[in-house]
Amino acid sequence: MVPRLPWEGVTPTADPMYLSMIPSGAGVLMTGFDINSRTHVPAPSVPRRMLVVDDEEAILFAMDEYFTNRGYQVHCARELEEAQALLTYHKYDVVIADLRLTGINGAEGLELLSFVRDCSPKTKILLLTAYGSPMVEAEARHRGVHAFLSKPKPLAEIAQMVLGFEEAGR
Amino acid sequence: MTALRMAEGGGSYGLPSVQRSLLDDVLEPGQLRALFQPIYRLTETGERELFGVEALIRGPVGTNLEMPEVLFDYARRKHRIAELDRACVRAALQTCRGLPALRFFINVHASTLGRDDSFVAFLSQEMAAAGIPPFAIALEIGEHDAPYDRAAFRQTLSAIRALGVRIAVDDFGSGHANARLLLDARPEVVKLTRDVVEGADRDELRRRLLADLARTAEGFSARVIAEGVETAEELAAVRAAGIDVVQGYFLSRPVTAEQLREQLRSK
DSSP states (O other): OOOOOTTTTOOGGGOHHHHHHSOSOHHHHHHHOOTTOOOOOOOOSSOEEEEEEOSOHHHHHHHHHHHHTTTEEEEEESBHHHHHHHHHHSOOSEEEEESOOBSSSSOHHHHHHHHHHHHOTTOEEEEEESSOOHHHHHHHHHTTOSEEEESSOOHHHHHHHHHHHHHHHO | OHHHHHHTTOOOTTOOOOOOOHHHHHTSTTOOEEEEEEEEEEOTTSOEEEEEEEEEEEOSTTSGGGSHHHHHHHHHHTTOHHHHHHHHHHHHHHHHTTSOSOOEEEEEEHHHHHHOTTHHHHHHHHHHHHTOOGGGEEEEEEOOSSOOOHHHHHHHHHHHHHHTOEEEEEEETBTTBSHHHHHHHOOSEEEEOHHHHTTGGGOHHHHHHHHHHHHHHHHTTOEEEEOOOOSHHHHHHHHHTTOOEEOSTTTOOOBOHHHHHHHHHHO
16 A cells, blocks of 8 residues: 555645645745645555655655655755766666756756766656756757656656656566 | 757856855865774784774765765765865864874875865864874875876875875775875875775685785885775785785774774773
8 A cells, every 4th residue: 555645635725734744945846746646656566766856855855755655765866966976876776857956057957867878777767847948858868868857747647657667677 | 058058948158056065064064074993903913903093984964975985976076075175184183182192094085185285284284273193194095086186296295294194095906096196105004995805715816916915015115904804704814915904894893983982991
């Protein structure tokens, strides 16, 4: 049975507890992800390792909670270089990264994508962006992204996609 | 890439970000911790004498940077390894303060010594602040970075030696810790990489390499230390190679300053 998160099935506006449980940046969360989704996503049969890379604390928090509760071992990183260092010393089955991280070029996710393809070719990588454009998407596909998703996107939908990749890879 | 960002409808037009990074937090005083791993000399009767301790830095507890490999790799990618080295030296020396008189091995990158032209003054000041005499310190020089400025490196080493600090080459036999570093540093101590020690009891080639590396180091009149000794069998193989100063989990895991003080008190 998939464990229910504290906020599952709760309407944010109707329950002040919901808001108190979410750290700063809740606005991003509420508009960025549908964490109330009840879609059933089965847990992986063996613990899988996931790296989530985003410079929004609230998004990291939500992703960490969501995927940890579904049987993943989740590491979170806020910066490109932090993610690269983690990828150098840990193996991940899945990387979910925002396209735009703290940095100077605004498309650090693409750099991370190339890094993952080089150092861990079997790792599945999903890029998320609120600033998608056909040009950037084409570049991501050229570099071998497994999925390029525009935000907001329900967490359950992301989880289904991750599971699909993992099953396809077995 | 700027074009990509502009195509996305926003951006910095290529100007560097001034946002505070995780590394800025780590470099704040009190964020780095130093543990100590004892280094032992084995006597002919098989007894252990404490030879010194290596200060091992850990990042903030519970963060990705707690693991030192990740911490240093991250700083390297940020091109801020020299800043991190200074913070580590400071944290190590401050933690050494008040410990009994010992040899303290403290790590620093060769690239930092080749790049940071005020490092010697910094080191001198930090040793004085911690009340640790220079002769009690051995700087362990490692290199995981791009080639360092050899002339500047040698100049800095001369100045460090003039303070009375000893020089050790770390991880000799792996990565960039090679013959060039040995020739440039002319160390008093050479620490052999764990890559050769690991499994030496089961691998004849490892044992030969261990003995060869030890002979090379001794050719420089350097004291040889074998790192990463994790089993009784590895210890025996290291001793058979003629190495009598050793470090590793089999002998002791890294301990806090308080635990080290306690261990010393109980002897």
